[in-house]
Amino acid sequence: MSTVIDIVFRLAWWLLLAPLLPGIINRIKAWVAGRRGPPVLQLYYDLARLWQKEVVLSTLASPGFVAGPAVGWISLTAAVLLIPLGPLGAGLSFRGDVVLMLYLLALARFCTTWAAMETGSAFEGMGSAREVSYAVLAEAAMIAAMLSLSVHTGSVSLTKMLEPTAGPGAVLLAAGLFTVLLAENCRVPFDDPNTHLELTMIHEAMVLDHSGPPLAVILHGASLKLLLFSVLLTEAVLPMGQLSPFAATGALLAGVLTVTIGVGLVESFLARFAFRRVPLLLTMAVLLCVFALLIAWKGGAA
Amino acid sequence: MTPGPLLLIAASSLAAGFVGGGRWSKTWLGLTLVGAAAGFWAALIILLGPPEWEWWSEFSVGGEFLHLRLDGLSALFLALLSLVGAAGAVYAREYWSDQRYPASAPRGRRWWSSLVLSMGMVLTTSNGLHFLMGWELFTVSAFFLITLDRQSREVRAAGWLYLAASHAGTVCLFAFFALLAARTGSWDLGPVREQVALAPLLWLALLGFGVKAGVFPLHVWLPSAHASAPSHVSAIMSGVAIKMGVYGIVRFSGWLPVPALAGWIVIAFGSLSALLGIAFAFAQNDYKRLLAYCSVENVGIILIGVGAALLAISHGDAPWGRLALAGALLHVWNHGAFKSLLFFSAGSVLHATGTREMSRLGGLWRTKPWTTGLFALGALAVSGLPPLNGFVSEWLVYLGLFDAVTGQGPAAGAAMLAAIMLGVAGALALASFVKAGAMIFLGAARTQATSKTHEGGWGMRAPMLALAAVCVAIGLAPVLFWPAVVRAVSVWHPVWAAADTTAPLVTLGWVHVAFAVSVLVAARFLWKRARQNGLSRALTWDCGYAAPTARMQYSGGSFAGIAAGWFAWILLPVTRRLRPRGPMPEQALQQQRIPETVLERVLAPAGDVIIQISTAVRRLQHGHLQSYIFYLVAGLAALSGFVCFGGKP
Numbered sequence: 005m006s007t008v009i010d011i012v013f014r015l016a017w018w019l020l021l022a023p024l025l026p027g028i029i030n031r032i033k034a035w036v037a038g039r040r041g042p043p044v045l046q047l048y049y050d051l052a053r054l055w056q057k058e059v060v061l062s063t064l065a066s067p068g069f070v071a072g073p074a075v076g077w078i079s080l081t082a083a084v085l086l087i088p089l090g091p092l093g094a095g096l097s098f099r100g101d102v103v104l105m106l107y108l109l110a111l112a113r114f115c116t117t118w119a120a121m122e123t124g125s126a127f128e129g130m131g132s133a134r135e136v137s138y139a140v141l142a143e144a145a146m147i148a149a150m151l152s153l154s155v156h157t158g159s160v161s162l163t164k165m166l167e168p169t170a171g172p173g174a175v176l177l178a179a180g181l182f183t184v185l186l187a188e189n190c191r192v193p194f195d196d197p198n199t200h201l202e203l204t205m206i207h208e209a210m211v212l213d214h215s216g217p218p219l220a221v222i223l224h225g226a227s228l229k230l231l232l233f234s235v236l237l238t239e240a241v242l243p244m245g246q247l248s249p250f251a252a253t254g255a256l257l258a259g260v261l262t263v264t265i266g267v268g269l270v271e272s273f274l275a276r277f278a279f280r281r282v283p284l285l286l287t288m289a290v291l292l293c294v295f296a297l298l299i300a301w302k303g304g305a306a
Numbered sequence: 307m308t309p310g311p312l313l314l315i316a317a318s319s320l321a322a323g324f325v326g327g328g329r330w331s332k333t334w335l336g337l338t339l340v341g342a343a344a345g346f347w348a349a350l351i352i353l354l355g356p357p358e359w360e361w362w363s364e365f366s367v368g369g370e371f372l373h374l375r376l377d378g379l380s381a382l383f384l385a386l387l388s389l390v391g392a393a394g395a396v397y398a399r400e401y402w403s404d405q406r407y408p409a410s411a412p413r414g415r416r417w418w419s420s421l422v423l424s425m426g427m428v429l430t431t432s433n434g435l436h437f438l439m440g441w442e443l444f445t446v447s448a449f450f451l452i453t454l455d456r457q458s459r460e461v462r463a464a465g466w467l468y469l470a471a472s473h474a475g476t477v478c479l480f481a482f483f484a485l486l487a488a489r490t491g492s493w494d495l496g497p498v499r500e501q502v503a504l505a506p507l508l509w510l511a512l513l514g515f516g517v518k519a520g521v522f523p524l525h526v527w528l529p530s531a532h533a534s535a536p537s538h539v540s541a542i543m544s545g546v547a548i549k550m551g552v553y554g555i556v557r558f559s560g561w562l563p564v565p566a567l568a569g570w571i572v573i574a575f576g577s578l579s580a581l582l583g584i585a586f587a588f589a590q591n592d593y594k595r596l597l598a599y600c601s602v603e604n605v606g607i608i609l610i611g612v613g614a615a616l617l618a619i620s621h622g623d624a625p626w627g628r629l630a631l632a633g634a635l636l637h638v639w640n641h642g643a644f645k646s647l648l649f650f651s652a653g654s655v656l657h658a659t660g661t662r663e664m665s666r667l668g669g670l671w672r673t674k675p676w677t678t679g680l681f682a683l684g685a686l687a688v689s690g691l692p693p694l695n696g697f698v699s700e701w702l703v704y705l706g707l708f709d710a711v712t713g714q715g716p717a718a719g720a721a722m723l724a725a726i727m728l729g730v731a732g733a734l735a736l737a738s739f740v741k742a743g744a745m746i747f748l749g750a751a752r753t754q755a756t757s758k759t760h761e762g763g764w765g766m767r768a769p770m771l772a773l774a775a776v777c778v779a780i781g782l783a784p785v786l787f788w789p790a791v792v793r794a795v796s797v798w799h800p801v802w803a804a805a806d807t808t809a810p811l812v813t814l815g816w817v818h819v820a821f822a823v824s825v826l827v828a829a830r831f832l833w834k835r836a837r838q839n840g841l842s843r844a845l846t847w848d849c850g851y852a853a854p855t856a857r858m859q860y861s862g863g864s865f866a867g868i869a870a871g872w873f874a875w876i877l878l879p880v881t882r883r884l885r886p887r888g889p890m891p892e893q894a895l896q897q898q899r900i901p902e903t904v905l906e907r908v909l910a911p912a913g914d915v916i917i918q919i920s921t922a923v924r925r926l927q928h929g930h931l932q933s934y935i936f937y938l939v940a941g942l943a944a945l946s947g948f949v950c951f952g953g954k955p
Contacts (some may be wrong), residue, residue, distance in 0.1 A: 020745070058840035062847070064750050066671040066678070070836055074829040080691075082821055096817065098810040103704045104692060104817070106729070110736055111691040117740045119680070121860075124668070124749030127847040129860020132744075136737035137868035140730055147729035151711055151722055160708045213847050226360045282831065294726075301711075 011085065011095045022227040023047040025234070025264050026197075027053070032268025037249045047227060054220035062123040062213050072119025072216040076112040077225040084232050088163040090244040090252035102150050105162065106143070109188075112225065113139055114121065120210035131209030134279070138187055138206070141286035145184045148293035149177055153240060154298040162210040166236075167245030172303050173296035178241045180292030182266065185233040187286055192271040194282055215247040234263040307718035309348035309359045309376050313430060316344040316388075320426070323419035328412040331404060335395055338419060342392035345384055345426060352381035352935035353790040357797070360432070368435055370493050375432035377792035379560070382635060383546075383553045384429050385790075386642040389776070390545045391422040393646060393769035394538040400413030400765030401653050402454070402536050410454040414536070417454075421447035421542065428550055434483035434493040442480065443474045448547055452535040464530035466489045467905075471527035475517030479554075480937050497561045499777075505563040512555060512568070519551025521609065522579040525602045526905040529586075532598035533662065537653025540594060544601045544675050545646035549638055552608055556635070559616060566620055573613025573720055577727040579606030584734040584875060589877050589900045591862055592662045593742050597645065600688060600738065603731055604641040608634045610724050614710060617717040619799060624717075626709035628802040629809055632791045633702025639693040639787070640780060644687040647773040648935040651681040654766055655746055658759040664745035664862045668752040673759045678747040680770045685739035687777045698811075704728065732867065741865045750856035780792055782818050785811040863898055870900075878903050894931035 015232060027044035028124045034041020043049075088094035094101070117132035118137055153165040165295035170177045187194045197208060211222050238259030244252050277285060319341035338456055352359060363372040370623075376384070376393040395418060404411045424447055427440035449472075453465035485507055487493045498504055513524075519530040530547070532540045532684035559568065583602030592598040611634025618627020654677045655670060656662060671678040707728070710721035761767075780787055788811055796803035870877060879898050886894035901907065 035815040055835075056839065058842065059836040060842050060844050062845070062846075063843050064669065064748075064846060066675075066748065067833070068748075069681070070833050071829040074832040075825050078821070078825050078828045082817075082824075098813045100436060100708070100809065100814075101706045102702060103701050103708075104697075104814070107690065107692055107697055107701075107732075108501075109481070110689070110732065111686070113742060114686065114691060114736055116691045118743065118748075121740065121744030121748045122929075123848070124859045125846045125854070126858055126860045127848060128745075129865060132740065132869060133860065136733070136740055140733040140737065140869055143733040144726050147726050149724075151708065151725060154708050155714070158712045160705065160712065172446050204307040212849065217832055218837055221832060245851070282867075297722065301714070 014089070014095045015081065015084065016094075016226065018231065019081070019224075020192065022231045023051060023224060024227075025230050025260075026227050028261070028264045029086040029268040029271065032099060032265055033272050036269070036272035047223065051220045051224055054215075054223070055217050057216040059216035059218065062125075064124045065213075069119050069122040069214075070218050072115040072122075073214065073221045073225070076115035076119075077221045077228075079108040079111040079115070080118060080225045080228045080232070083112075084228060086162055087235055088166055088239070088244075088254070089235075090239070090247065090256050091249045094163050097161055099161050102154070102160060102162050102165065106146055110136035110139075110143070112229070116210055116222070119214070123213040125213060127209045127212055131206050132214075133198070134206045135210060137283060138286060140185050141283060141290055142184050145180055145286070145290040145293045146299050148290065149181055149184070149240070152177060152293065152300040155297065166239040167243070169243040170240050171300060173299035174241050176292045176299065177296035180289045180296060181233070181237045181240060182263070183265070183285065183289035183292070185230075185237060186267065186270065187282075187289070189230045189233060191267055193274045193277040193285065196276045230267075231260070235262045237263055307351065309351050310343045310909045312348040313374070313376070313426075316341040316348065316426065318421040318474075319344070319421060320419045324416050324423065326480070327415035327419055331399065331411075331415065334419070335399060338395040338422070339392050341419075341422070342388040342395070345391075345689035348376065349381040349385035349388065350378050352378060353385065353793050357793065367865040368439065370433050370435045373494055374430045375496075375724070376430055378795075378797040379557060380429040380553070382638065382790065383549060384426065386549065386639055387422065387425050387429065387546050389773075390542050390642055390646050391418075393650075393772055394542050395938075397541070397589040397653070397766055397769045398536075398538040400763050401538055401657055407454075410456075414451065414454050414539075416713040417447045417450040418542075421451060421547075425546065425550060429553065432495045433486050434495055437495065438480065438483055441476065444451070444547070444550065445469070445476065448539075448543060451539040452531050454536055454539070457505070458534070460530075461534045463947055464534035468527045468531040471517055471524075475514045475524075475551075476484055478510050478514030478662055482507055482514055485510070487864050488919035495561065497843060499563050502563050505565045508559060508562050508568055511558045511562070512572070515558075516552030516575075517551070518548060518549050519555065520579075520600055520602050521551075521575050521605060522582050523904045523908075525579070525583070526902060526909060528602060529595050529598040529902055532601065532649075533592055533594040537594070537649050537656060539651075540598070541646040541649035544598065544649060545642040548601060548605060549642060552605060552638060555609070556612060556798060559612065564616055564619065569613050569616030569618075569620055569717075570720060571613075572609050572616055574723055576606045576609030576611075576613050577595045577724045578733040579603065580610060581606070581727050581734075584731045584738060584874075585870070585873040586877065586900065586903075588734055588738040588741065588866050589873070589879070591664055591898075591900075593655070593664050593746060594649070594662050595649055596738060596742055597652060600735065601641070601645060603735060604637065604645070604688075606656075606731070607700065607703060607728065608637050608641070610634070610728060611637065611688075611706065614703075614706050614717070614721060614724070615799070617720065618710070623799075623801050624710070624713060624715065625802075625808060626705075626706045626713060628795060628799075629709065629807075630703050630706025631798065631802075631810075632778045632788075632795050632807075633699045633704075633706060635794050636780070636787065637696075637785075638704060640687070640777070643773050643780070644684045644694075644696060647680060647777065648684040648688060650766065650773070651677050651684060652769045654762040654770075656768075657762060664742065666753045667746045668758060668856060668859065669748065669750045671717075671747045671929070674747070674761045676761055676767050676770075678743075680767075680774050681747065682743055683774050683777065685717050685743050687781070689739050691736070693781045693821045695755050695777045695784075698730065698781060698784040698814065700728070701814070702809055709808075737866075737869060741862055744865070745862045749859050752856050752859065782822060783815050784818075785815050792922040802843075802939075875917055876903055878907060 085095040086101045120128040120132045195206040319337040323337040358377045358637040361374045424444035517524045543580040587599035615627040615631035660676040687696040690696040706726040707721040882897040884895040
């Protein structure tokens with residue numbers, strides 16, 4: 005029973021805090037640009053409004069158009085349960101949960117792209133094609149990053165893997181994971197969440213036709229994914245297991261905030277890359293993670 | 307009950323099916339189902355009960371006494387054969403019916419019985435000579451099944467290519483079994499691990515069985531054969547027949563002493579097959595070719611597991627090898643189930659629309675809701691996504707590889723590379739199946755001809771549902787299937803016989819169940835919420851364009867364009883382009899074909915060179931008597947000159 009309460013409690017935190025991140029990013033961007041910007045809680049208002057709105061479905065869409073967002077959201081929710089929270093540990097932890105986490109993210113991707121293809125819109129086809137293609141490189145980087153954590157700690161369970169700092173390769177790993185975070189969450193320089201030039205988008209282009217509660221679920225899922233990646237990045241770099249509970253909580257919050265501010269600053273100072281250059285940047289992320297892996301492998305043995 | 311009588315029942319009903327199947331289709335179906343059920347039961351007995359069954363007979367075939375053996379490993383494959391053999395037989399009744407194909411349907415039934423029977427023979431016999439006989443019968447039966455629709459030129463070409471490639475593989479197997487018999491002094495097969503001198507023979511087996519398994523670059527026959535065959539045949543070819551190659555590799559790498567290099571080679575070619583197989587699949591426009599190339603990928607995944615197990619054995623029986631092998635063997639079942647399901651769905655589409663080109667399809671979900679749902683399930687499973695069976699086996703392989711990496715042994719580097727390749731292949735598989743599902747079933751119909759279609763009847767739906775149930779069952783309760791897999795693993799390497807596991811399958815199963823339930827609840831809840839708020843239908847918004855047409859949809863080629871571009875160095879696409887010219891262009895065209903690179907760019911040119919040399923040499927033989935006499939005189943003169951100047955003959 006206590007595990008159920010624990011899981012519910014954790015989920016509540018994850019789900020409630022997630023929409024805060026895009027708000028913070030927007031605040032940072034506004035601050036850098038000298039604007040006032042939307043309120044930090046804007047996404048909460050948007051979600052509440054969308055949840056009440058009616059739904060307009062494309063005449064071509066099958067039931068998968070609504071089921072896709074639901075399944076995608078559930079897989080992201082399940083994925084965050086596998087992420088440990090410092091000394092609290094994970095809601096669910098077992099040997100090999102790291103692979104499950106990666107594949108739950110993949111399932112969310114399958115659902116989003118499948119739902120996007122339902123409408124027969126060329127824009128959404130474009131978005132899906134970019135999403136699934138860039139994910140190929142991001143997946144390679146993620147596997148290499150997870151392998152390096154595994155080698156460093158000698159474990160295949162996220163709770164153990166994220167306990168110490170990532171060792172001498174931590175800087176490389178952080179850079180690689182941060183790049184993957186930007187790509188997977190469709191931030192600048194891979195994608196621009198603010199643009200309304202549909203031709204240049206990935207994530208926004210895929211959800212053009214969604215409306216009402218399904219759109220709310222998609223937006224919330226996206227913020228959850230951002231939070232997941234920020235927590236993962238923070239814990240990979242900071243030695244969570246060696247801190248006292250209070251220090252760890254503080255470090256985690258500070259880390260997530262730093263990552264979020266970092267995303268906001270990158271977005272303020274960088275322009276979106278041309279799509280031709282996106283694979284190059286992602287390849288760089290793969291190489292960073294592979295080098296982190298090599299350092300963990302060869303450096304650890306020495 | 308021992309498996310003996312059951313196997314006898316299975317063999318005799320299949321043989322009776324072969325004899326009488328031509329005329330009596332209902333009796334044939336009954337006989338095939340009885341045969342499959344008996345075979346399945348026999349396999350279950352071995353997988354769950356006594357570990358081995360062996361039978362020597364006084365009856366001899368070809369001068370050798372019959373010697374049958376069913377152990378955990380062969381029973382694992384026999385169970386898959388029975389399942390797909392039965393499902394395909396049911397499916398074929400509607401798909402390749404007597405009304406639609408009066409000439410070839412009876413032939414198809416006979417050869418189906420023969421194919422299942424011969425594959426069963428390959429799995430159960432323990433005599434090299436009989437193995438070869440069964441193997442040859444299996445190859446030939448498959449050839450006749452592939453060429454059922456022999457009016458089509460494409461089908462005949464695919465059939466011949468299959469036959470030629472298979473026989474190239476069989477040559478290696480002939481050499482392998484003959485040398486094995488010569489060195490051991492008997493055609494009987496069995497464990498001979500202690501005779502270290504036999505190790506080099508394994509290379510012949512790897513090559514011969516590799517052709518049948520469709521390992522890159524020996525896969526040249528596979529795409530065209532699987533694409534051109536009738537879909538129920540593609541299903542058994544992809545689901546089971548290529549697994550016979552895998553069976554051969556696993557069987558003989560378990561029985562023979564293994565050369566030190568073999569593990570490295572197997573894991574390398576496994577990774578290569580996984581990556582390039584799926585890269586080719588992603589670029590295809592023909593959905594059956596896409597499925598066929600995807601089989602190359604899955605055989606690659608299986609071989610990654612087998613290779614890791616071989617490496618583990620040569621590095622002190624590390625337990626991670628056991629996990630990888632268990633994953634590989636479970637993947638044999640899983641791939642058999644979901645790939646047959648996908649080929650059946652593809653057959654249902656082909657049956658209704660008559661085209662294999664994705665660029666002509668679209669929007670079929672409206673008329674074919676069952677096929678769409680089942681294809682989506684198969685697509686999720688083949689992409690290795692939780693909570694279905696594909697994920698369970700890939701997870702086991704990953705776990706083996708991760709353990710190998712954390713163990714920091716000499717195999718860590720190979721395991722790292724294999725794990726990254728596996729991840730990339732998984733992401734590409736997801737991309738391929740989003741593409742296939744979207745192009746065939748979603749959006750709007752791209753051509754008029756395919757807009758009016760029908761759903762397959764229950765005869766086609768029932769076997770698909772059965773296979774889908776297998777995919778779901780293995781996904782939700784993997785621990786139930788674990789003992790069977792461990793039985794097979796322990797036959798391969800008796801040291802790994804312990805039933806316990808370092809993979810928390812029970813936890814994974816519960817997570818999957820909880821996940822599946824939440825998914826259903828969430829989808830239903832969201833749908834209800836949407837209906838509560840008010841649902842209306844409108845044109846696809848598409849940023850406000852008011853008159854979208856089906857031709858404006860994203861095409862499969864564009865969808866695959868980005869990632870296929872990264873593999874252009876091996877895909878070598880052939881593009882025909884007619885650019886629009888002038889202010890009012892009258893026509894424009896872009897066609898792209900992905901050739902089978904190894905076949906068309908390597909083997910065919912090599913063949914051309916050989917034919918050119920032969921043609922040049924043939925000029926010597928032209929039927930002019932004078933010239934022949936001149937050859938003789940010149941030869942004699944040369945010889946006498948040789949002797950005169952002191953040469954010793």
